[in-house]
Amino acid sequence: MDVKPPLRAPTVTDVAAAAGVSPMTVSRVLNGRGGAGEETRRRVLEAAQALNYRPNAFAQSLKNDRSNTVGIIVPDIVNPFFPEIIRGAELVARPAGYTLLSCNVVEDPEREEEVLGTLLDKRVDGVIICSARLDEERLLRAIQPHRAVVLINRSAAKRFAGTIEVDYRAGVEAVVSRLIAQGRRRFVFAAGPAYSHGGRKRREGVEAVLSRHGLSLVHDVPCTPDLQGGIDVAARLKPSAAEIDAVICYNDLIALGLMKQFEMAGIAVPDQVAIVGCDDIPAASLVSPPLTTLRIAKQDLGEMAMRMLLDRIAGRNAQQGIVIEPDLILRATTPADAAQSHADATRERAAAPI
Amino acid sequence: MDVKPPLRAPTVTDVAAAAGVSPMTVSRVLNGRGGAGEETRRRVLEAAQALNYRPNAFAQSLKNDRSNTVGIIVPDIVNPFFPEIIRGAELVARPAGYTLLSCNVVEDPEREEEVLGTLLDKRVDGVIICSARLDEERLLRAIQPHRAVVLINRSAAKRFAGTIEVDYRAGVEAVVSRLIAQGRRRFVFAAGPAYSHGGRKRREGVEAVLSRHGLSLVHDVPCTPDLQGGIDVAARLKPSAAEIDAVICYNDLIALGLMKQFEMAGIAVPDQVAIVGCDDIPAASLVSPPLTTLRIAKQDLGEMAMRMLLDRIAGRNAQQGIVIEPDLILRATTPADAAQSHADATRERAAAPI
DNA sequence: GGTGGATACGTTATCGTTATCGTTATTTCG
DNA sequence: CGAAATAACGATAACGATAACGTATCCACC
Incomplete structure (x- = not known):
């Protein structure tokens, strides 16, 4: 019963034959280039419709040398921070006629290099790279052949790429200052991946404030940027838990893993140890106590990055570098400031999952 | 200083010229087809290396009529259930030489149709569709032109696609039975999207067990499958909270949103109302009380789906339909069974974030 | 020495689309 | 009314890679 469609997808030639015109005319009509009569135009459109014609993107790309595809x-991808960025990017890309190819590199620099190569093979028109883990030299070499590049949280290579950076340093300084004002003195930094540029910025923020007060980090613990990383850090800290009173975490996942372990070990948060995360992933507001964190407008970030990329693809390199500020979201893993408790409550309401 | 690369990427012809052979020979060497002398082979490889040659994927795809790209x-994508599936799929696709194009349709059936069209334009070799929201007829029409299709949680169209289904019904029956044994009688189903196939299966499970006990749902509330959905459901339930004692949720996000609202409203979980989620996203084990849920091996699911898809692309339609069973993860949003409390504890330890 | 068969290459044609240029018919205007 | 401009369309040739086929060379073996 089912009319199995011809094994071969219809081409311009097929449409042309059906409409009784030349392939060129079909192309003209379908691309709205003009130069086609009204009656002809109608016939072509009908024929295309009837055959369910779809232009072959390969042939088009081969001809135009553009793929209308961009990579990110x-x-x-399992870290909740990134899907929101991807969504933001896609929200901008699609209406502009671009398909987004999102690639997960599982925290592996080798893979990052490899994927940039694959994207080059696919001839993407541009790439957004979030939190590149490659060292400077390899990163440069890897992005250099690409037509347009935007780097998120990686200041390097401004000559070859647009950049969008989160001002982690300022954000971290704000929380740490606050904690010091509240009497905390013995800080730990759960540092995340050693090769992370954002991680270095965060550390700078912590250390700047600490040294201003004549203090320094009690521990600086690298870890994977996920729940397991937090669990590992907790294991390292538990023996000497009495000697610390605040942990600044590279991201929320680490903070949440840590909190869970502290809870099981009977370490009181925030009374004994304050905990600060970063990113404000949805889970941060759901746990008990809710996590104090630096909120980053993730979807906005993705949208901005994609806009910048499309600009660069179009040859408009207007914005070379953008810096965005994180928002300090005070929740209950840091002590409430008596004088500010009302303001905090208000803020938290605004920060609740919408 | 920087030697800006030629604007045009090198082609086989360039490599051929550099090596002093014909383009065909370059192609042969690079594809390991044999039929090239040892010395020639060396020269070609050197030239390709020197020029940093990368074959143009468009031209190859145009010729071979295969893109070595698959879509999912x-x-x-912001729902933590899906990134893990994507990761699983990618883990299988990449070693097999396929690039994965992952598309987010923001819970919009129109968009789903549109994206299937875009993927068709990009001539993907196959598609995996998770939780299709399209109705039967439109889904069939949309997948029919595709070369290979695997549907996750959608039993339809077995003639045209491989399917992998989670046996939600069985999983839900298990929890509901348990809750009834524990004395719960007044059930609510937070149903998720009305057009979800998986949602219907879950409802069937709840209703089957209830009717076996002469009961029926107190409320059946559709909602978006995210935190907000849970918040909305909570708003609907709060006025009559005294009349219910268990809520079965379409997924964990809904359950978590609901819990947060119940907590703020002073509704005790599980003493007053038991809550059950589905998926076992990482946040489920982090909140307090930790969420009882149906665990789905998400990454495995993605891997299986991709293996099935690659089989179908290769013309081996071995497995037509697979059903996988969810695991009931008992945590603290459902009452502990005295006799079983030790077993539960053991189980929970195994279920902790690794 | 001539025939057969490897082996190592080059030529040609093709995938589907479209820019370029050419051709033909139609209109416009001095 | 005739010349020139305009419009509508077609033929050709690319884009880059590669099957299919052709050719040239060399060795083996009768």
Whole structure:
């Protein structure tokens, strides 16, 4: 019963034959280039419709040397921080006629290089790279052959790429200052991946404030940027838990893993140890106590990055570098400031999952 | 200083010229087809290396009529359920030489149709569709032109696609039975999207067990499958909270949104109302009380789906339909069974984030 | 020495689309 | 009314890679 469609997809030639015109005319009509009569135009459109014709993107790309595809590379798609960025990017890309190719590199620099190569093979018109884990030299070499590049949280290579950076340093300084004002003195930094540029910025923020007060980090613990990383850090800290009173975490996942372990070990948060995360992933507001964190407008970030990329593809390199500020979201893993408790409550309401 | 690369990427012809052979020979060497002398082979490889040659994927695809690209469509990339599936799929696709094009359709059936069209334009070799939201007829029409299709959680169209289904019904029956044994009688189903096939299966499970006990749902509330959905459901339930004692949720996000609202409203979980989620996203084990849920091996699911898809692309339609069973993960949003409390504890330890 | 068969290459044609240029018919205007 | 401009369309040739086929060379073996 089912009319199995011809094994071969219809081409311009097929449409042309059906409409009684030349392939060129079909192309003209379908691309709205003009130069086709009204009656002809109608016939062509009908024929295309009837055959369910879809232009072959390969042939088009081969001809035009543009793929209308852009790539986005993230270190770990399972980390809730990144899907929101991807969504933002896609929201901008699609209406502009671009398809987004999102690639997960599972926190592996080798893979990052490899994926940039694959994207080059696919002739993407541009790439957004989130939190590149490659060292400077390899990163440069890897992005250099690409037509347009936007780097998120990686200041390097401004000559070859647009950049969008989160001002982690300022954000971290704000929380740390606050904690010091509240009497905390013995800080730990759960540092995340050693090769992370954002991680270095965060550390700078912590250390700047600490040294201003004549303090320094009690521990600086690298870890994977996921729940397991937090669990590992907790294991390292538990023996000497009495000697610390605040942990600044590279991201929320680490903070949440840590909190869970502290809870099981009977370490009181925030009374004994304050915990600060980063990113404000949805889970941060759901746990008990809710996590104090630096909120980053993730979807906006993705949208901005994609707009910048499309600009660069179009040859408009207007914005070379953008810096965005994180928002300090005070929740209950840091002590409430008596004088500010009302303001905090208000803020938290605004910060609740919408 | 920087030697700006030629604007045009090198082609086989360039490599051929550099090596002093014909383009065909270059192609042969690079594809390991044999039929090239040892010395020639060396020269070609050197030339390709020197020029940093990368074959143009468009031209190859145009010639071979295969893109070595597969698509995966998910309703919402921000829902933690899906990134793990994507990761699983990618883990299988990449070693097999396929690039994965993942598309987010933001819970919109129109968009789903549109994206399937875009993937068709890109001539993907196959598609995996997670939780299709399209109705039967439109889904069939949309997948029919595709070369190979695997549907996740959608039993339809077995003639045209491989399917992998989670046996939600069985999983839900298990929890509901348990809750009834524990004395719960007044059930609510937070149903998720009305057009979800998986949602219907879950409802069937709940209703089957209830009717076996002469009961029926107190409320059946559709909602978006995210935190907001849970918040909305909570708003609907709060006025009559005294009349219910268990809520079965379409997924964990809904359950978590609901819990947060119940907590703020002073409704005790599980003493007053038991809550059950579905998926076992990482946040489920982090909140307090930790959420009882149906665990789905998400990454495995993605891997299986991709293996099935690659089989179908290769023309081996071995497995037509697979059913996988969810695991009931008992945590603290459902009452502990005295006799079983030790077993539960053991189980929970195994279920902790690794 | 001539025939057969490897082996190592080059030529040609093709995938589907479209820019370029050419051709033909139609209109416009001095 | 005739010349020139305009419009509508077609033929050709690319884009880059590669099957299919052709050719040239060399060795083996009768």
